[in-house]
Amino acid sequence: MKVIKGKQSIEFEKPPYLLSWASVVAQKEGEGPLGDFFDQVIDDPFFGEKTWEMAEGRFMKQAAMLAIQKAGLTKNEIRYAFAGDLLEQNTATSYGLKDLELPMFGLFGACSTAGESLSLASITVAGGFAEHVLAAASSHIGSAEKQFRFPLEYGNQRPLSATWTVTGSGGFIVSKKKSPIKIRGITTGKIVDYGMKDPMNMGACMAPAAAQVIYQHFEDYSMAPKDYDAIYTGDLGEVGKDILIRLLNENGYDISKVHGDCGLEIYENETQDTHSGGSGCACSAVVLASMLTRKLINGEWKRILFVPTGALMSKTSFNEGESVTGIAHAVLLEKEET
Amino acid sequence: MRKEPSKQEYNQMVEEMTPKHNCFLNCIKAFVTGGAFCLLGEFMKQMMMKYWGLGKKDSLMFVTIELVLLSVLLTGFNLYGKITKFGGAGGLVPITGFANSVASPAIEYQKEGQVFGIGVKIFTIAGPVILYGIFSSFVIGIIYLLAKQWGWM
Amino acid sequence: MEYVKAFLVGGIICVLVQILMDNTKLQPGRIMVILVMSGVILGALGIYAKIEKFGGCGATVPLSGFGFNLWKGMKEAIDQHGFLGLFEGGFTAASVGTSAALIFSYIASLIFQPKMKK
Known part of the structure; x- marks a missing residue:
């Protein structure tokens, strides 16, 4: 069996498993439609810390510890950690995970980090380099708004295409040990630039990257949308979702029946006033660690494609007039028949 | 992908598909x-x-x-x-x-x-307001000063 | 009557800016800069004085009024001190608004804690 598949994909010979997962979110996410599915809802947005940055780190630490605990492991049994967040120099990850003392790879994939960390963790396990690997991603609306937009107390009118950064973190243990969910393969996305410049319309900036990676995944695996029970993108929101479906339609794939977006699941956009949906590294991570895994476990779904999407930009690149480029990583998850 | 819109086409498509207030x-x-x-x-x-x-x-x-x-x-x-x-x-x-x-x-x-x-x-947001307020009045002030000295006003 | 005029003039300035905001992707920072500069320019052209005469606080409360004020201070300073006035006028005129904002904001930063966006 060939492991390298097509142009951008891997199909593991001995697939690694998703041994456990944990989601820790803040109050607003807890009040959303998925509220009951999260492992922990923390009411204090500072999580006992003094700053937004440290609070985000604390969310990640909590998710990581919970995932380790749910896997029935101790932190000494975790060989590597792959984790990242949205902040400059991965502040939240570095400070959040330092106490766990794990061999660490810090990642930056913007909001696609959940997919990137799961991909690398799977490769590491499938390659036989580790038994158990931690993958984690976090975001916090306080630290994200402060870094990328305005101070939280500043008044401005958000456009309808704007999304709401999810506060929380998702942690996963990827392992050799069998579990009900296996990671059959991955498709790694390319950086895609369609010249979009509006940072308040992230969905439109990232949709082309998602379209590219999903298209390539179908090609590499010789599969079609009907072969999947669900295809979930990370945080495209209402606007990005429509664009993605249209872009893929023009390329001969109709995913409208199986497509969902994590950003559209996590909030009640109308009543919670989140406009185009949720976003941030934590968005796709906590939706996978709650709703998506749940549906795989209870047998509602057999095969899903999880495609977190990220916008690769910084405040500097934006001020210097560069466009917002996008990236997306696909992870193919299947229910293990027992 | 086989068929990709050009940057211009894409911008137009996004413009059409994005809801506005x-x-x-x-x-x-x-x-x-x-x-x-x-x-x-x-x-x-x-x-x-x-x-x-x-x-x-x-x-x-x-x-x-x-x-x-x-x-x-x-x-x-x-x-x-x-x-x-x-x-x-x-x-x-x-x-x-x-x-x-x-x-x-x-x-x-x-x-x-x-x-x-x-x-x-x-000064993150207010700084530019002060800077450009002061500077623009300075520039116009120069014009005013010259105009005055040459007796236009 | 003054109240109606103030409401009307202030409202109209805001509507013009809203139209500008909705039709461009200008961020609030740029909008504020544009407002102040247009106040300075309209002030120098003698137009803003007329608006102020009609609208009272409807013209002075918006940021364009801040720009108008800057220009008035600049003009006065130049009339009195000539060349030196170029460097004196701006900050003199802007002093009340800027100082108030800085002083109160600093005190506020000592009292209030950052809060979560709801």
């Missing part, structure tokens, strides 16, 4: 909100001229101080954001919007210390 409704909200701040200012001005016996110039300065104080307080209690969210430009345009842009980073960045936190970031 209702501009007419927004304008009405901005009108009411902005008008209300100005009405409040006018009220303060009239009261101070009447009861404190101040001249127009002084009372205008007091109006500025009072509105700024009001806005800073609203910012501290996290209420000014709601006003701008509703009123859009109506919350941004009055001097209260300027005060909000000074107070919000001051509060937000206090954690990063007195000098590099509050001291530096307090």
